Amino acid sequence: MxxxxxxxxxxxxxxxxxxxxxxxxxxxxxxxxxxxxxxxxxxxxxxxxxxxxxxxxxxxxxxxxxxxxxxxxxxxxxxxxxxxxxxxxxxxxxxxxxxxxxxxxxxxxxxxxxxxxxxxxxxxxxxxxxxxxxxxxxxxxxxxxxxxxxxxxxxxxxxxxxxxxxxxxxxxxxxxxxxxxYSVSSYQTAAGSADILSHLMENYFNATPGTEVQDEIAEGLMKTVIKYLPLALKEPDNYTARANLMWASTLALNGLVGKGKSGSWSCHAMEHELSAFYDITHGVGLAILTPRWMAHILDDDTLPKFQRFAEEIWDVKGEEAKRTAEIGIQKLYDFFVSCGIPMTLPEVGIQTEENFEEMGQRAVAHSSISNQGFVPLHEEDVVSIYRACMSETSFV
Amino acid sequence: MxxxxxxxxxxxxxxxxxxxxxxxxxxxxxxxxxxxxxxxxxxxxxxxxxxxxxxxxxxxxxxxxxxxxxxxxxxxxxxxxxxxxxxxxxxxxxxxxxxxxxxxxxxxxxxxxxxxxxxxxxxxxxxxxxxxxxxxxxxxxxxxxxxxxxxxxxxxxxxxxxxxxxxxxxxxxxxxxxxxxYSVSSYQTAAGSADILSHLMENYFNATPGTEVQDEIAEGLMKTVIKYLPLALKEPDNYTARANLMWASTLALNGLVGKGKSGSWSCHAMEHELSAFYDITHGVGLAILTPRWMAHILDDDTLPKFQRFAEEIWDVKGEEAKRTAEIGIQKLYDFFVSCGIPMTLPEVGIQTEENFEEMGQRAVAHSSISNQGFVPLHEEDVVSIYRACMSETSFV
The missing domain is CATH 3.40.50.1970 (Rossmann fold)
Structure with missing residues (x-):
């Protein structure tokens, strides 16, 4: 820590x-x-x-x-x-x-x-x-x-x-x-929850060792959002669902899960370029990017954290490590799909790859993802992640 | 909530x-x-x-x-x-x-x-x-x-x-x-961690519905303490262990796990009489009381929370509900024993039951446990719990 x-x-x-x-x-x-x-x-x-x-x-x-x-x-x-x-x-x-x-x-x-x-x-x-x-x-x-x-x-x-x-x-x-x-639309409710989850995941997937307090709180808040978002979509005036989503959103970004860690947020840096170029909904951009980012950086070094994520958040059991991690990423993707979030860039109006190189340059220039990310991302990584967002993806 | x-x-x-x-x-x-x-x-x-x-x-x-x-x-x-x-x-x-x-x-x-x-x-x-x-x-x-x-x-x-x-x-x-x-003795380290766990459990075992955020955070902090207390006892100058115990102790009682819930703390009310009459170490008193209190109040109504406690905190699986709950209580007791905490009242110098009735009266008078506890406790309940603390106990 x-x-x-x-x-x-x-x-x-x-x-x-x-x-x-x-x-x-x-x-x-x-x-x-x-x-x-x-x-x-x-x-x-x-x-x-x-x-x-x-x-x-x-x-x-x-x-x-x-x-x-x-x-x-x-x-x-x-x-x-x-x-x-x-x-x-x-x-x-x-x-x-x-x-x-x-x-x-x-x-x-x-x-x-x-x-x-x-x-x-x-x-x-x-x-x-x-x-x-x-x-x-x-x-x-x-x-x-x-x-x-x-x-x-x-x-x-x-x-x-x-x-x-x-x-x-x-x-x-x-x-x-x-x-x-209560009156927030299904689309904005889901996008908002994707934003909460992203704040938690950006801090959770981090290279600082010995941050169990922060990681446990992040897991708890992720599980809360995953439990209550479907209920809020089904029953928009369910007080318990709305209350837990609201308090989780506040605690996800008040320092509790991020303090004590160093490093840079990767998906937000990439999403800010999407929003800046195409003015898309922030939470939707994050939902689209996150599983592709995870798949891009999954390797022997990052495997233990992705395995823990799959086991603790998605209850994946009984598979070997790499497959456990991949199933976890797939479950995150499927969860977003099930909540009605458009999960490709063309679905939010981004039909071509024409700006991806410039956006990749800027994502690196406007942030520290190339040297302080969970896994450092360079321009070509960002472009590759954007490209993976152009069509539906399977992670397993 | x-x-x-x-x-x-x-x-x-x-x-x-x-x-x-x-x-x-x-x-x-x-x-x-x-x-x-x-x-x-x-x-x-x-x-x-x-x-x-x-x-x-x-x-x-x-x-x-x-x-x-x-x-x-x-x-x-x-x-x-x-x-x-x-x-x-x-x-x-x-x-x-x-x-x-x-x-x-x-x-x-x-x-x-x-x-x-x-x-x-x-x-x-x-x-x-x-x-x-x-x-x-x-x-x-x-x-x-x-x-x-x-x-x-x-x-x-x-x-x-x-x-x-x-x-x-x-x-x-x-x-x-x-x-x-680093220089805190094993005994005080263990007693302090028992105090942290007690703060978390006093809030966790509570009748207010719909408090998932608070319960998830409480579970996360409990797991952190249970992970790092044995390491701190083994390696008193392990920074990661000490850092996680310290931050968990602070967050356990700053409102994060207690706000949004009503009700009264039961074990603290009972322990305050032990300390007032016998000046024992607060955390040790809590460790002795808590498993007996749990066993005393375990019934059909409280079973779901105790089952969740056993499954989430102690990873108890594959048993029927009541036995799952009982194993969870046993594991808490065994954990305290394994950390060197004296787990009976005679071990901390309380050899007779002579003051238990007066202490029971006072525990009820000085608190709201008789009407706002997770399960209301009356004088006879408190005396019964004190008595159960006089000898080693098996909960399964």
Whole structure:
């Protein structure tokens, strides 16, 4: 186990009927609120009206940043930061999933950043400056952004999607009400769960020795997601399923399973290029890439961890080691298929391989996968993995 | 899953060679430090000298509260609070295990409490007042006190041991260096691990439905302890073993496995009477009680959880349900025996049953085990469990 710091101060309010606590929370920061949300699903679900009832009772001055895209854009961040300056915003309130929260983190910081925000904030990758306080209301179990200090922002003109980390970006309070995810579509529920699983697998498949605590927690959270995603798809308003998916999503990326390990995430680096070039759903991109990545790096060195993954997560028994590992990868693939996730790139609109070489170069350039990955990946590895995603695959 | 708040702000500095960061941490609170420690093991290990080297470089004014007992006493708390007042202490620095940290929490709060501290602090059970900031240097993997807001204080005259909880009691920073546990004796290492396992089992055996995240994490941490305790006993300076035990101990009681569940802890309530009457080692008391408690409450209703415990933790396979559960309990008992823990009350000096009825009354009176336990326990149940601890037991 490597040395690490763990300091995650977000105040989690988990459960149903907690929103009455929101006014008191907002008031600790001030009356001027920037409400950030996405495509309007919070209006359909009734959450928007509930919020305004609370704002009105509470004499909040609310400014809105609406229409935040999945893979949130630097232009939206710019607009939000400007709104904060013009309206003396005291607190940023994202109501949505990871994209809305990520965008809000960038807005909260960029309120204090001048000049070109892409250059002066995103390209720095690490932010040490101040930020407005952030209070989140989560409506999608996926990214874990509600309890960490990272945001991922896209520049669609330059086709670049990059993460920025900063202590001040950590939300002060996050409201996690599983009933707010009842109305999430099957597709987004499955994609969100694929994102959770990816966060767990990116940390689990890692070369740092002696990290049993982290690995056991990762396995436990993976098993929880695999148990409850099918139930949430079948019964969208099953509280137990939604609650376990939500809490698993938060814990999957708050440091519990990643701290104490060094190394680089491979699939996220490759997926960020897919999203940047083709604006596909992040979790779906990860689901497509992960089994092919696993098959690509399976060798004598990585075999023990893949064998453990197959045995502990997929209950594969009685086969020799390599076949056990392969069956595990197949079961992951089949699980994603069974949850309705499109598992090839053509199914998400990527019909040709024309950009793969450039994307491979960029995946390596924008990350440390070529020297710090579980298995280092070079441009040709990335291209080969992208190519394997072009058609249905069998791993056994 | 029940509604819950999770807000654990302790700044964890995990790993070796982190103590150079201590002066900077202390300085954020002030120059006047109350150093709290136990029986002097930190002098033997060299930690005491290292600390004074840092204090001297840093111009700290240090007052000492030394000789804190296991099962820390209210008299020691009184003395420490007085020292804080007389010396304008800015920050309390416990260097030790759970007893030293618990005592320090009480001292940090009682600095601001007047009158009879037993009545005005401990008997309140919940503390909403201010406390001096607490920075811990952990030297024993056991209680989890380094990352929660609870302390347990004893009144040996009245033979009462009670827990107090308060937000301000949460340590600000905790230094978790596994090498500081290399010198812990086999007996204390095993007792500490029994305490960790007990925290996990007290939360795991619980009637709240739909808590898969918490149960999976509890199982993962149990498996970690069961894997690494024998290695730590065999190789006291095995870093991986000590690191995993230490991080597991912290996570076992920081809310991760207990939040989202309601109910009462049964074995701790019974053990607190053992410690209060006989001043035995807390973790050993828990190890002795737990398998007998399990056998006492095993019935058709509790069977599924005990079966899962046997299968997941002890890999019991191919037996019918009740026998599976019984083998699981036996394996827990055998594990404690194999780690050198005395597993009967006579072995820890309790030769007669004379106090059991009074202890049974008190265990019920001082806790909510009679109405909120996994299975409610009344006075006669507690006495019966104490009696079962008087001799070696077979569970299958």
């Amino acid at each position: 490597e040395n690490f710091d763990f300091h995650v101060t977000t105040d989690i309010r988990f459960g149903y009927d907690r929103l009455d606590e929101l006014p008191q929370v907002l008031n600790t920061f001030g009356k001027n609120v920037l409400l950030v949300y996405g495509g309007g699903s919070i209006k359909k679900s009734g959450l928007y009206d509930k919020l305004y009832e609370l704002f009105n009772q509470n004499d909040n001055h609310v400014v809105e940043l609406a229409g935040v895209d999945p893979n949130p854009r630097i232009e939206t961040v710019q607009k939000g930061a400007q709104l904060c300056k013009e309206n003396a915003v005291d607190v940023v309130l994202p109501v949505g999933g990871g994209s809305v929260i990520d965008c809000s983190k960038a807005v909260a910081a960029c309120r204090f950043v001048s000049g070109n925000l892409w250059e002066n904030f995103v390209l720095k990758r690490s932010y040490n400056g101040p930020a407005l306080p952030i209070v989140t209301v989560l409506t999608l179990a996926a990214t874990g952004s509600e309890m960490n200090g990272t945001c991922v922002i896209s520049n669609m003109d330059a086709q670049i999607k990059l993460g920025v980390h900063g202590t001040s970006l950590l939300p002060k309070v996050s409201f996690l009400d599983p009933t707010n995810t | 029940e509604n819950f708040d999770f807000h654990v702000t302790t700044d964890i500095r995990f790993g070796y060679d982190r103590l150079d960061e201590l002066p900077q941490v202390l300085n954020t609170f002030g120059k006047n430090v109350l150093l709290v420690y136990g029986g002097g093991s930190i002098k033997k290990s060299g930690l005491y000298d290292k600390l004074y080297e840092l204090f001297n470089q840093n111009d700290n004014h240090v007052v000492e509260l030394a000789g804190v007992d296991p099962n820390p006493r209210i008299e020691t708390v009184q003395k420490g609070a007085q020292l804080c007042k007389e010396n304008a202490v800015d920050v309390v620095l416990p260097v030790g295990g759970g007893s030293v940290i618990d005592c320090s929490k009480a001292v940090a709060a009682c600095r601001f409490v007047s009158g009879n501290l037993w009545e005005n602090f401990v008997l309140k059970r919940s503390y909403n007042g201010p406390a001096l900031p607490i920075v811990t240097v952990l030297t024993l993997a056991a209680t989890g006190s380094e990352m929660n807001g609870t302390c347990v204080i004893s009144n040996m005259d009245a033979q009462i041991k009670l827990g107090v909880h308060g937000t301000s009691l949460l340590p600000k920073v905790s230094f978790l260096d596994p090498t500081n546990t």
